[in-house]
Amino acid sequence: MNSHLLNEKFIPEKLPDICVPRPALLNTFHQYAQKRVILVSAPAGFGKTVSTLLWLAASGRKSIWISLDEYDNSPIVFYKLLCTGLLSASPDNKVIAELLRNPDFTVSPVEHTINFLSHLDFGSASYALVLDGTHLITDREIRKSLPYILKRLPLSLVTLLLTREEHTEYMESPISEGRAARITSGELIFSELEIQKYFKAYGHYITPEEALAVKDVTGGWAIGVHVVARNGQLEPGGKLDHSLYPYMRRHIWDPFDRDLQQFMLMTCVVDEMTAALANRLTGREDSEAHLDRLCAANSFVSRTDGGQHYRYYHIFLQFLRNVLEEDTSLDKDELYSSTAAYYRERGEYYSSIRFAVKAKDFEALTIDMLEMSEYSTQGGAVSARVAMQDLHLLGDSIPENFTENESYLLISQCWYYYLLGDAQRFCTYLDQLYAKLPEIMEQHKTFIRYGLFMRSIDFRRPIFSVSDLLTSEIIDVVVRSTSRATTLMNALPFIHRCHRDYSDFASDIEEKTRKAEPVFTVLLGRLNTYMAHALRAMLYYERNMLKEAKACCDLAVSILPREFVGEPSFSAALTQAIILSALGQKAEAEEKLAEVQAGVLEQNNSHLLPNFKAYETRVRLSDGDKHAASEWFEQYFVTPVKDLELYKITQHFTTARAYMVLAKSDEAMRYIIRLKKLGEDFQRPLDIAEADVLKAILEWALGKRQEAQHTLEFALSAAQEYGYVRIFAEEGAAVLPILRKISLKVEKKSYTGTLKAKYIHEVTFAAYEQSKRKKGLAIQLNPKAVRLSKQQKHILGLLAKGYKYKEIVEYTGLTIHTVKSHASAAYGKLDVNNSMDAVLKARELGLME
Structure with a gap:
């Protein structure tokens, strides 16, 4: 194991000095290891960690141990930890080392992890990977992708997932298929014989009847047995509070002298510590002696990494933190500030920010945020430090009152709620940000570019309004900045529906695009001209002006700087594909699509794969491909969500279509209604129109003909203002019968609505042309036609x-x-x-x- 790659999160607890052999339990571990994945599931205090350590010692396997906490609950952090641990077992593998160092890892961690594992080779060595604390990993993307990742691990490796959860739905399929096994509290509890041996190890001899009494009181709970054995006897009456806290206070905590109690309370604010950190927290120089004293007394403290790090046992740590909350003599904010300073000196800014937030230390928080302010590089790749979109790792952990003191934090809050699709809170923070922009410019110039970017995505104002803020001083600051605001939104992948909907440009595409170029120049630098041409291309496409669209797209591609790989080239290539498809050039469109996929993989831009897959699946769904729909729901990134995220809206529309093709009409309708609401909240006419088109198709397929006609008429009336055609035409055969009904209605002399016959005819004809190429979404939804004589x-x-x-x-x-x-x-x-x-x-x- 190459320890220089690791930190304290990768260091397992040390086996207690006193523990007893448990052959029956170890035999269970040994048998289950043949399945390669073992889920050790039991509440705190049942001995999951110690039992796992005992088996590791008996098995002879080398271990890769990763201790998880709540701050690892994001795909970026989690999979970075996983790959770092695996690399430590194969440190000379330069290929996987380079993959782990790639800045794009933070943008598409799952795809990069899969690529990482394809190059992993342990040779003849046998390893065990332990993920300790998986109950803290609740992110849906991680839970859905983890079984896929585990299947790709080397056959010589056994994985153990230590969790406090009783039900782990994400692992039920591997367990039922025989690819994993579960060890529960039932296997972990101590037998009477094991209890006798445990007491004997402490120098206490008890009879079988007394051992049975201990088991009755403790339930065989490992920590309960430990507490009673250490004390040597049960409480009078044989009672033990199941929570153990009252018992721990009387028999462990109270006997410690006040000096040692203070030491433990001051050091329990961290999950793990060095002697140096303990000295920083306690203001003393003999922390190592105190910690060694606790370890020697087996007082719920273990030494790891050859004595370099110390850790309180989980249940005792929880107990200490409860006591600290009740203790009014200690300044907890000061402890948090000291911890933040310690991590800051080591360059561990995520950790320092966590503790600066807890301490309400605004000055320290500012220092840390400035250190992490390089949100992206000029090439569009996300920085190795932190991506702007990754600020959800802080997100709502930043108290709202912080922004009153440190105004630049409003940018993070705006971005957090924007990505999550919470328009109301996004606008609330935007308005606060506008009032603070002069203050940010004066005190934190580094952040001003991102303040301007927030203004550019404010859907309540035209993008030209950013020009109102562009003083010569601000322009100078932005131009000299080495960073460029990036959004993940180009990956949607079409530029006119990215960080904002550009429908307000549709009435005069050329003039309004020209007017916006100064803003594009400030925000995008050398990408400004590409942005303008790509935007023109997609707006012409929506208006069915396909020759103009292709000309603008070709020009955009030709002037795209070669170093700008990633989102810009991805968006440009898919724009070419969709225009070629609309022109009926099927072979060329398919060739371009294959080229896009190859480019994504070759350029190691796997973070773009979910949205590429969304578009590719949508193309297949337009032929009613049920297999494509089923495959879509197997993707790790397709997970049920309470609130639809704006930055995944392309994927969400594909999910709605997949439900339709699979004839899951109720799920499809609910999803479509939510998508329309999201479009309305963020004033995105094209998203609203697409949701209405899908709703109309679904209603028609279900036999609700009048409702379908009304829904589509409403959508057409709104889109007519912009001259949009393709948003309807792309649905081809699925939407054509509804359009024909509406067309007949509009042609009648008695019609008094707002729809114009010329517009309806253009949309209908374009849909008819598309119907020649595609069967249509609703092909699988339509019940067998009923014909009565x-x-x-x-x-x-x-x-x-x-x-x-x-x-x-x-x-x-x-x-x-x-x-x-x-x-x-x-x-x-x-x-x-x-x-x-x-x-x-x-x-x-x-x-x-």
Whole structure:
């Protein structure tokens, strides 16, 4: 193991000086290791860590240990930790070392981890990977992707997931398929014989009956057995509080002298410490002696990394922090500030920010944020320090009152709520930011570029309004800055629907794009001209002016600086693909799509793969491809979300389409309604229109013809203002029958609505041309067409009027057998069992008036 690559998070706790062999439990570990993944699931204090350490010692495997905490709950941090740990076991592998150092790792951690694992080779060595504390990892993307990652680990490696969760849904499939096994509290509890041996190790001899009494009181809970064995006897009456805190206070905490108690309280603010950090926190120079004294007494403290680091046992650490909260004699903010200073001196800025926030230390927080202010590089790749979009790692952990003292933090708050799709809070922080921009310019010039970028994505104002803020001083500061605001939004991937919707340009594309160029120049530097041409291309595309769109797109691609790989080139290439497809150049469009995918992989821009996959899947879904829909839901990044994130909106639209193709109409409708709400909240006309088009297609497929027509009319009326055609035409055969109905309505002299016949004809014709190429989204949703014969309709019509069978016989002259035969045939076609349901269903499908 190459320890210079690691920090204290990679150092396991040391086995207690006193522990007893547990052969039955170790045999269970050994058997389950054959499945390569073991989930050790039990509440705190059941001995998950010690049992795992015992098995590691017995198995002879080398260990890669990663201790997780709540700050690892993001794909970027989690997978960086995982790969760093794995690299420590193969430090001479230059390929994986370079992959881990790649700045793009922070943008697409899952894809980079998969690539990393494909080059990992342990040779003949046997390892065990331990992820300690996986209950703290609740991020849906991690939980969905982790089983895929575990499958790709070398066969010689066994993975152990230590968690306090009883139910781990994300691991149920591997367990049911026999690729993983679970060890629960039932296997971890101490038997009476093990309890006797544990007492004996402490010099206490108890009878089998006394061991049984201890088990009855403690439930065989490892920490409970430890507390009782250390004390040597049960409380009078054989009682032990299940939470253990009262017992720990009386029998462990109270016997310590006040000096040692103070020492432990002052050092419990961190999960792990060096003697130097302990000295910093306590203001003394003999911390190492105190820590060694605690270790020697086996007082819930372990030494790791050859004695360099110390750690309180988890349950004791929780106990200490509870006591610290109750203790009014200690200044907790001062402890947090001292910790922040320690990490800052080591260049560990995420850790220093965490503790600066806890300490409400504004000056320290400013220093740390300035150190991390290089959000991106000129080439568009995210910095190795921190990406602007990665500030959700701080996000709502920054108290709102902080922004009153340190105004630049408003930028992080704006960005946080923008990405999450919370328009109301985004606007609230924006308004506060505008009032503080002069202050930011005066005190923190480094952040002014990002303040301008926030103004540029304010959907309530035209982008030209940024020019109002561009004083010569601000321009000078921005131009001299080495960073460039980046958004992940170019990866959506179309420029006119990226960080903002540019529909307000559609009425005069050339003039408004020209007017915006000064803003593009300040925000984007050398990308400004590319941005202008790419924007023109997509707006012309939406208006179905395809020749103009292609000319602008080709020009944009030709002037894109070669060093600008990543989002700009990705967006440009997909823009070419969609325009070629609209022009009917299928082969060229498919070739361009293959080129885009190859470029993403070759340039190691795997963070773009989710949105590429979203577009590719959408193309396949437009032919009603059920397999594509099922594959989409297997993607690790497609997870259920409470609130739709704006930066994933392309993926969310593909999810809605996949639900439709799989005939999951209820899920599709709910998703579409949420997408429309998100579009309305952020004033994005194209997103609103796309949601309405999908809603209309779904309603039509479900037989709700009038609702579908009304929905699409509404969408067309809104889009007519901008001259948008492709947003409807791209749905081809799925939308064509609704358009034809509307077209007939508009052509009538009695029509008094706002839709113009010329516009409707243009949209309908474009959709017709598209229908020649694609079957349409709703192909799988449409039930088998119901066709009733003339006689069947007649019989149902009479039943609808209240006629009985005998009356129908008299009225029609048909035999009773013939009447019943026609009625029965109609019931079968309509999938109903009685005349009332038959009439209602026939009317719903438009088969009867």
